[in-house]
Amino acid sequence: MSLARERLHAALRSATLIVGLLILAFWVVCAVFGSRITPLDGYADDLLATLSPPSSVHWFGTDQLGRDIFSRVILGARDILIVAPLATLLGTVFGTALGLVVGYLRGTLDDVVSRVIEALQALPLVIVALMALAAVGTSNTTVVLVIGFVFTPLIARTVRSAVLVESDLDYVAAARLRGDGAASIMFVEILPNVLPIAVVEMTVRLGYAIFFVASLSFIGFGIQPPSADWGIAIAENYSLIGSYWWTVLFDAGATASLVIGVNLVTDGLASVFET
Amino acid sequence: MSDALRIEHLDVTYRTGRRDRRVLADLSLAIRRGESYGLVGESGCGKSTAAFAAIRYLARNGRVSGGRILVDGRDLMSLPPEELRRLRTQSVSMVYQDPGRALNPSLKIGRQMAEVFEAAEGLRGEAALRRAAEMLSRVQIASPARVLGNYPHELSGGMQQRVIIAMALSTNPALLILDEPTTGLDATVEAEVLELIARLHEEFKNSILFISHSLAVVAHMCDRVGVLYAGELVEEGAAADVFGSPRHPYTAALLRCVPGYGRRKNQGRLETIPGFLPAPGSISGRCVFAERCAIATDRCRREAPPAVIVEGQLSRCFYPERAQELALPGAAASVAPSPLAAAEIGSRSKSEPLLSTRNLSKTYQVSGKPLQALHAVTLDLWAGETLGLVGESGSGKSSLAKLLLGLSVPDAGSEIELAGETLPPRADDRKPAQLKALQIVFQNPGSALNRSQTVRRLIGRSLRLVGLYGRAREARLRELAASVRLTERHLDEKPRQLSGGLKQRVGIARAFAGGPRGRVRRAHLGARCVGSGRDSQPAGRTAGRPAGQLYLHFA
Numbered sequence: 001m002s003l004a005r006e007r008l009h010a011a012l013r014s015a016t017l018i019v020g021l022l023i024l025a026f027w028v029v030c031a032v033f034g035s036r037i038t039p040l041d042g043y044a045d046d047l048l049a050t051l052s053p054p055s056s057v058h059w060f061g062t063d064q065l066g067r068d069i070f071s072r073v074i075l076g077a078r079d080i081l082i083v084a085p086l087a088t089l090l091g092t093v094f095g096t097a098l099g100l101v102v103g104y105l106r107g108t109l110d111d112v113v114s115r116v117i118e119a120l121q122a123l124p125l126v127i128v129a130l131m132a133l134a135a136v137g138t139s140n141t142t143v144v145l146v147i148g149f150v151f152t153p154l155i156a157r158t159v160r161s162a163v164l165v166e167s168d169l170d171y172v173a174a175a176r177l178r179g180d181g182a183a184s185i186m187f188v189e190i191l192p193n194v195l196p197i198a199v200v201e202m203t204v205r206l207g208y209a210i211f212f213v214a215s216l217s218f219i220g221f222g223i224q225p226p227s228a229d230w231g232i233a234i235a236e237n238y239s240l241i242g243s244y245w246w247t248v249l250f251d252a253g254a255t256a257s258l259v260i261g262v263n264l265v266t267d268g269l270a271s272v273f274e275t
Numbered sequence: 276m277s278d279a280l281r282i283e284h285l286d287v288t289y290r291t292g293r294r295d296r297r298v299l300a301d302l303s304l305a306i307r308r309g310e311s312y313g314l315v316g317e318s319g320c321g322k323s324t325a326a327f328a329a330i331r332y333l334a335r336n337g338r339v340s341g342g343r344i345l346v347d348g349r350d351l352m353s354l355p356p357e358e359l360r361r362l363r364t365q366s367v368s369m370v371y372q373d374p375g376r377a378l379n380p381s382l383k384i385g386r387q388m389a390e391v392f393e394a395a396e397g398l399r400g401e402a403a404l405r406r407a408a409e410m411l412s413r414v415q416i417a418s419p420a421r422v423l424g425n426y427p428h429e430l431s432g433g434m435q436q437r438v439i440i441a442m443a444l445s446t447n448p449a450l451l452i453l454d455e456p457t458t459g460l461d462a463t464v465e466a467e468v469l470e471l472i473a474r475l476h477e478e479f480k481n482s483i484l485f486i487s488h489s490l491a492v493v494a495h496m497c498d499r500v501g502v503l504y505a506g507e508l509v510e511e512g513a514a515a516d517v518f519g520s521p522r523h524p525y526t527a528a529l530l531r532c533v534p535g536y537g538r539r540k541n542q543g544r545l546e547t548i549p550g551f552l553p554a555p556g557s558i559s560g561r562c563v564f565a566e567r568c569a570i571a572t573d574r575c576r577r578e579a580p581p582a583v584i585v586e587g588q589l590s591r592c593f594y595p596e597r598a599q600e601l602a603l604p605g606a607a608a609s610v611a612p613s614p615l616a617a618a619e620i621g622s623r624s625k626s627e628p629l630l631s632t633r634n635l636s637k638t639y640q641v642s643g644k645p646l647q648a649l650h651a652v653t654l655d656l657w658a659g660e661t662l663g664l665v666g667e668s669g670s671g672k673s674s675l676a677k678l679l680l681g682l683s684v685p686d687a688g689s690e691i692e693l694a695g696e697t698l699p700p701r702a703d704d705r706k707p708a709q710l711k712a713l714q715i716v717f718q719n720p721g722s723a724l725n726r727s728q729t730v731r732r733l734i735g736r737s738l739r740l741v742g743l744y745g746r747a748r749e750a751r752l753r754e755l756a757a758s759v760r761l762t763e764r765h766l767d768e769k770p771r772q773l774s775g776g777l778k779q780r781v782g783i784a785r786a787f788a789g790g791p792r793g794r795v796r797r798a799h800l801g802a803r804c805v806g807s808g809r810d811s812q813p814a815g816r817t818a819g820r821p822a823g824q825l826y827l828h829f830a
Contacts, residue, residue, distance in 0.1 A: 170723035173682050174785065176702050178737045179710045192727035 017268025023261030042071030061246035075228035090148030095155025103163025277348030279482030285342035311483035313497030368443035374435035378427040385423035433464035512588030522590035711789035720778035737788035
């Protein structure tokens with residue numbers, strides 16, 4: 001049986017992976033259909049019904065402007081599910097390329113890049129991202145770029161160590177002996193063998209990216225209003241948590257469930273790739 | 276008294292995907308107390324499965340689907356877990372193929388050995404360590420105290436295997452299972468370890484189940500021998516009888532695969548067994564060996580031969596008396612190495628050497644200190660020659676191979692010439708024609724083939740070197756594949772679907788793809804089994820024949 005089919009069988013047997021995918025699928029459906037599946041208009045103010053507790057009309061209650069929180073939680077999935085995956089993908093592509101190059105070529109380049117990566121890792125990532133966003137201005141695009149660049153060294157480091165192992169295998173020597181150039185060896189010979197590691201690393205990073213974007217939104221440097229984003233909602237309402245818990249709890253729960261879903265998928269994928 | 280191990284009509288199946296595959300079929304054998312029993316066969320025939328079944332330690336997808344296993348008279352299949360655990364710690368021990376993997380790399384030897392005594396004898400601390408030191412001196416380790424303080428990586432392979440053997444023997448088990456205990460070791464170390472095992476066998480009087488692909492080792496070590504083929508025991512008997520007068524065609528064929536000393540490459544090719552080892556469990560209702568058997572008849576293809584006893588030897592063949600016809604006449608003849616033929620020497624003086632080295636040296640820097648791996652090697656090699664380089668591991672064979680190929684850079688003052696032209700030291704600086712001229716067949720076929728590519732791609736990429744594209748490339752590819760006896764089906768498979776021997780053939784086909792003039796071959800036939808180990812050699816020779824090449828053979 002082919003490896004791909006064997007892995008598919010393993011994937012179908014993995015409860016972790018299935019549960020994670022179901023959670024993820026739920027939020028993707030919310031993100032894709034947004035206002036078409038919300039029971040009420042999540043953007044409409046209702047100043048006569050501000051801060052009303054959960055009820056049969058407003059399942060998750062309403063916020064300070066009387067907007068329906070249940071609808072806003074569904075709407076809030078969209079921006080974060082665009083920004084976080086794109087940022088992760090960007091970081092993975094750049095990180096994998098960088099890891100391949102420094103891991104295969106080694107030498108001075110590797111030394112320099114590795115030290116820079118270590119130096120970057122010593123800084124708190126949120127602060128780095130914050131400074132970068134303060135400098136270039138905040139928008140969904142800049143958030144994607146900044147998180148992508150912050151993730152690049154992290155993924156590069158993981159890929160680099162996998163490449164170091166691969167470079168010592170004889171098939172790389174065989175490729176050199178038939179005159180293949182460095183680029184061909186890196187991207188044609190080695191890349192397919194480190195790709196599973198890069199993919200698992202990417203899903204790990206996706207979990208972090210969701211949290212990262214939510215954090216940035218919370219402090220006002222991430223996704224911008226009028227988006228129904230969860231991080232913004234939490235920022236707007238956290239001072240009310242003592243009396244009006246529903247204004248914060250459901251958005252926080254949504255963020256948490258998305259991160260958990262992604263992490264379950266990560267664990268599931270890692271075990272599938274191990275088989 | 277009961278046998279140390281008795282296996283009765285054992286069936287073992289593995290579940291892969293959704294299908295069950297029967298890897299051992301109706302296996303029966305008995306090992307008496309104090310006896311050493313050898314189980315031989317090609318890789319993939321079920322030897323290791325039999326060993327793991329004997330301690331009821333199969334992989335998760337494997338299960339015993341029929342038959343009984345009795346250790347010391349106790350039925351393993353009906354033992355409660357606690358008893359089974361006690362039996363495993365006290366009555367049976369196992370020594371695995373790769374000593375490096377059997378030891379925990381992050382624990383000192385002392386800690387690992389003490390653990391055995393703590394579990395088995397309830398000793399603590401100093402007392403356990405003292406017993407460990409005692410055991411180490413019994414396996415002829417000169418300074419037990421020092422070894423106890425070492426980590427596994429600080430010991431050589433031979434030393435590691437001694438430690439494992441010491442651990443295995445420390446509970447004085449009734450049954451010792453040795454699963455290819457010397458496969459990963461150098462020839463000289465192998466001899467020492469085998470001698471040690473034989474001596475300890477005398478001393479401890481354990482029963483031994485010795486699993487090996489090496490007929491010579493088994494013949495030397497064992498009282499009785501069982502030959503396993505595709506999950507079936509095809510022959511069994513006293514070692515001298517089985518090897519002296521085989522009663523099964525497979526055994527006879529195996530014996531013909533063993534090269535004799537002194538037979539030269541041009542004195543006939545090594546015998547190989549045609550065809551492939553069938554997947555275990557894929558054949559039923561007929562003889563498992565019929566497809567590859569020279570004396571098979573229609574009857575063999577219609578019904579499965581029962582086990583019969585002929586003069587004390589068990590054979591699963593309809594024609595046990597005819598097997599001997601197949602044994603090579605005069606296999607042991609021509610023992611003295613024949614002198615280099617005069618013609619070969621004559622041709623030397625006339626021409627330039629194809630490959631020569633002058634003062635080839637290599638010094639590595641190991642934690643700041645220089646370590647000379649190779650010192651002023653000067654060689655001349657002519658076209659058509661095969662030069663064998665022999666040496667223990669660490670003697671510099673690999674360094675020499677790497678230098679010749681340009682995979683590592685020699686010290687200043689070294690020189691490599693190919694057909695009178697000085698070669699740049701780095702492969703990346705060599706011209707395509709120079710690269711093409713020197714190719715290698717790697718020692719470890721698992722690492723030599725890119726696991727994400729199909730065989731077609733693996734060989735095809737090397738054909739670009741000679742500028743072949745499109746239909747011409749496909750035709751040359753088929754030709755190469757056929758010359759190393761790879762079938763059409765194999766071309767679309769990936770390395771993990773191939774056995775060790777098949778992988779090595781792909782490596783050989785690849786090395787010959789550019790039609791090289793010099794070929795470096797780091798052979799380590801011991802890493803594979805007899806059947807396939809041998810046939811990669813004539814395959815390489817077939818592929819190489821037309822070009823008038825030079826071989827460097829590292830062993």
